[in-house]
Amino acid sequence: MSDFQGDKNKVRQILDSVKAAGRDSLTAPEGKLVCDAYGISVPKESVVTSAAQASTVAASMGFPVVMKIVSPDILHKTEAGGVIVGVKSAADASAAYDTIVANAKVYKADATILGVQVQQMIKGGQEVIIGAVTDNSFGKLVAFGLGGVLVEVLKDITFRLAPATNEDALSMLDGIQAAEMLKGVRGGDPVNRAALSSLIVRVSQLVSDFPEISEMDLNPVFASKEGAIAADVRIVVDFAQKAPRYRPPEAEVAVAMNRIMQPKAVAVIGASTETGKIGNSVMKNLINGGYKGQIYPIHPKDAEILGYKAYKSVKDVPGEIDTAVFAIPAKFVAGALKECGEKKIAGAILIPSGFGETGNIEGQEELQRIGREYNIRLMGPNIYGFYYTPSNLCATFCTAYDYKGTTALSSQSGGIGMAIIGYSRSAKMGVSAIVGLGNKSDIDEDDLLIFFENDPNTTVIAQHCEDLKDGRAFAEVAKRVSKKKPVIMLKAGRTAAGAAAASSHTGALAGNDKIYEDVLRQSGVIRARSLRQLLDFARGVPLLPTPKGENIVIITGAGGSGVLLSDACVDNGLKLLKPMPDDLDAAFRKFIPPFGAAGNPVDITGGEPPITYVNTVKLGLEDDRIHALILGYWHTIVTPPMVFARNMVEIVEEMKKKGKVKPVVASLAGDVEVEEAAQYLYEHGIPAYAYSTEIPVEILGAKYQWARGAGLL
């Protein structure tokens, strides 16, 4: 929240009158009054009724001024000779008054003339746009971009959740492509950053205080060394407020999610003895997965299922139940859900499909109503269920996971969930949880964040989503959680049409994906660019310790890999330690052949024995001026892949014992044996890839991005 307070009463009055008049936008004078109430600088202006007054008022504003007829009977002021721009002196102002009034009378003899408006003329400096829009998911957003047609063409605009802090606002000035323009190019003056950021903060506060302001444009704002003044204001209102998505208090969310994800007792509604049935798969997964809590099969007839006593209804179960997994057809779900509610079950895992995704919106809304009535949280419907490995819990019909770890994954889509499971097993990626969110009738990404935030078994959270039902809630939670643990998101559906029907300038520039991009960054979320990258990040990021600084050194046996690894560093915003300090350079040189290259990359050359890798990597880990290492291995007979891998793991472990803990990633070039070596390195904490120079660096880049966002660098 910003600590800025505007004059709310004044704005309320204006908006009330606009509402009473049934209008959907403010007039220019109303817009100016609103700006005044929030300390948003606009040009000085005044209406005068005599030539003498014109000259005094104009002089007090400072020249030049622009003068315009004020008459309800004259709509086309310029046509009527009712506008004079560039009035440069008191005498000219006096003369201009007379001319304008005379012209007006000629134009329309019986026009009611209320006076002449005298307005400060603003120009010079850099034209920028400050605006605000209302997004269905994120709510109020403030926008900033350069003014002018070129910027419109390039769509170079940036967004933040409103209200924006001063820090947010300052980050916006650096957040556009053309940021350099604000710093004073070609000898020009830099703009007054404080004045601009203050304007952004005020606009963001205004739209936050008044939800009915749906869109707003200050366009152009003239930003100069001295300050920032909005030359034109446009405010669009929408008094039809939508009901916000239901959201329980966070403490309640935490309690419920804890019960759901780590249940002491699970009911399986629709448990079955019949192989191939979902209710059978769920039962077997619970049992064979090694879940130690109570398992209660629910079945209308059977007395026992797979060795467990069965009940006709959850209400017949003697003990408390935390989680109910649904494996029954859609039409029976509502009834069973009510019983779960009566039984005070914390959460329903709604595997069944046949709701929103097939057009059965009504059926889904019924479940939502029941959920709220009984205070039972809903996961799904239309999901595969979930895994929580620390409890050996497989509340799903899918095959069991193989590798425990500390990454918690979720997917909106079942297909992507299957890809997560497959990749996890194939790459031996350890997971703490895999959760299907499906139609997200209730539980969504931010509920999961709240649970994983305090889950000691989770160190990284990786989520696939197609939309955020409540982007604002997500952003608020993510901002906090991402300070503690990396939050990675693959946001699909980047090409969805944005605010196509927007009526403001800012609105027209607000692409849906650009908003996600900016808000996710504002929230400290690392955005994965592809499914494979989500999976690579989920696997690699938790293995890396947090770097203590920005200085990275590449140590490579292949010069060619060194070049590509350097490229990847630039692509991923990583900084090579350059120039290498003389003593460090000399120290590296001691270990490498005379024709090798020190500097950075350190090119140890291709024909070197294992000890050269060991010596140089040890030096890289020892020296406190180096904060992370990128290794480029080249397969030779002298240093076979597994010898390299074992040596690297050994030296990293040895140095770790001495307190030298640094992120290390590796790229392996060579014949197929490098795949085994990469797997070995990965299993021992060094993200390593065969035939790729870019992926290991991307993973290191993600860790750095997180550490910076969390304020650890």
Next chain:
Amino acid sequence: MSDFQGDKNKVRQILDSVKAAGRDSLTAPEGKLVCDAYGISVPKESVVTSAAQASTVAASMGFPVVMKIVSPDILHKTEAGGVIVGVKSAADASAAYDTIVANAKVYKADATILGVQVQQMIKGGQEVIIGAVTDNSFGKLVAFGLGGVLVEVLKDITFRLAPATNEDALSMLDGIQAAEMLKGVRGGDPVNRAALSSLIVRVSQLVSDFPEISEMDLNPVFASKEGAIAADVRIVVDFAQKAPRYRPPEAEVAVAMNRIMQPKAVAVIGASTETGKIGNSVMKNLINGGYKGQIYPIHPKDAEILGYKAYKSVKDVPGEIDTAVFAIPAKFVAGALKECGEKKIAGAILIPSGFGETGNIEGQEELQRIGREYNIRLMGPNIYGFYYTPSNLCATFCTAYDYKGTTALSSQSGGIGMAIIGYSRSAKMGVSAIVGLGNKSDIDEDDLLIFFENDPNTTVIAQHCEDLKDGRAFAEVAKRVSKKKPVIMLKAGRTAAGAAAASSHTGALAGNDKIYEDVLRQSGVIRARSLRQLLDFARGVPLLPTPKGENIVIITGAGGSGVLLSDACVDNGLKLLKPMPDDLDAAFRKFIPPFGAAGNPVDITGGEPPITYVNTVKLGLEDDRIHALILGYWHTIVTPPMVFARNMVEIVEEMKKKGKVKPVVASLAGDVEVEEAAQYLYEHGIPAYAYSTEIPVEILGAKYQWARGAGLL
């Protein structure tokens, strides 16, 4: 080449006088004369010597004009009151003449006054920059960008090889980020594209005709509906011409490369019986690889090596030798190379290191001299050698390849070469050749292109390089070859400092990587963005038939994959068939459940049996309005991965027999069994990836990019 002819004699005279004066740039009047000679529009101007003449001349130009004192004694014209802008009438021009002359006399009483320059004032329209630079590798390049400081900040500028054709020039107008600005935004007029492109062509011809023009700026050029006029001209010259890199005629290259790559006889200089020696590995690879030509081991003492008669020198070998593989220490290479020259061997494969890469420039230059003297081509030094699989030829010390195919790869770096070999074996990527280019003392990428162009065993050429020693030669050849076969390049070293020391505006904007980007595109080369992408393209692109149109349909079992596949289409410049024609939509709907989504993606939903995939894919292959298919498979019990894979291969084969040949790629989401299915699909001509939605679409995108560049779409 452009078909424009400038007045070369006139420019030659001016440049000769500049050279004689020892200057390194042209004066403004000289620059204008050069422009006149090449029909480059500049403002009309004339020097007058009386007020009356001023008024007549100004009137003939059209108002407004700007007038300036012409005096060798007055450097600071404005300070001297010697400049008047915005002169609007004949009378004003006459008065301005008198004022300027009077001011000049006041400023400096004894100044020699040669007259007053009257110049047409140009303004309005869109400011653009047209320029030219000289690149070490590519030679003359013409540049185009918008004018103004913002463009400088954004570095939104595009390059083409000079001379540029009119088509090249027009592509530049569309090749900048802000291209829309030229089309008339906010109701503005579009610029005159013909006038602008003609200006670009003329500048490009000028710098091509006169190599001594090292840099040139027309900045700004005012482009309007009517035409384009350069308001300011700057020409920088460099009379110290560098000797161009030696380059034999193409016909000679083709003959030599054919002998080298498909030799009838190979000599191994430094052949050895001793395991672990390079000369031993090369011999074994030649023998065990199954090479059917003559093998001549060369050894100072041994009479026989590995069952082959050995010779003391290549000169002792009775028959002709095409290719000599060197496996001897650096210091012996020059001597042996001379003997190869005397023996009229076509090419020397210089495996030995210890030349340019270790600082032994002189040693490498000696080899180059010998090579030219004897007309023997050099591959390397500092390489692993090469493979040419159609001849079963492994002229390398590395392990043998496993899979024959039609992709020809090359790498500048040995490490990257090893990664190619490893990936090829692991992924079963068929190759026709793998070539190490190392120090590129002679043979480089364009020599390989010339060979592969007519090699019937090669359908795709994929190259890794860090620099192009002769970018111009490469571009010329690539432009031709890429029309026949896809040429893919991973250009490493993207962050190399560009023309940092440039003295022109255009030069300062010319980032090295931006030039590569533009010239590679101009040459029809597909640029791979990462090592993995180079390998994925090398593997996948040759499998895909050339699409007959732009309409792509996604058929998916997982809605989530469909969204990500759509995103990937946008990222890769692919166009989905949208809206789906009604009859086609209805036809798809017949095969899918009522809650499935037709449209595009066609979402068949997750629970469907194999026949649903078969029916929809068959329809997609049959209908001629659809040109390519992207499949999204979701692993279920109903349609297991291998069932899906076999069905897809079957239907694609069946339709192929009916003449329905279309590119098909697949993304597989599921448990580990999808990996086997992906491999099966790949081996049967359908590039398929497990756990990735983006890679298969990138491969399809590369094929489309090639087809468009080759004029096939």
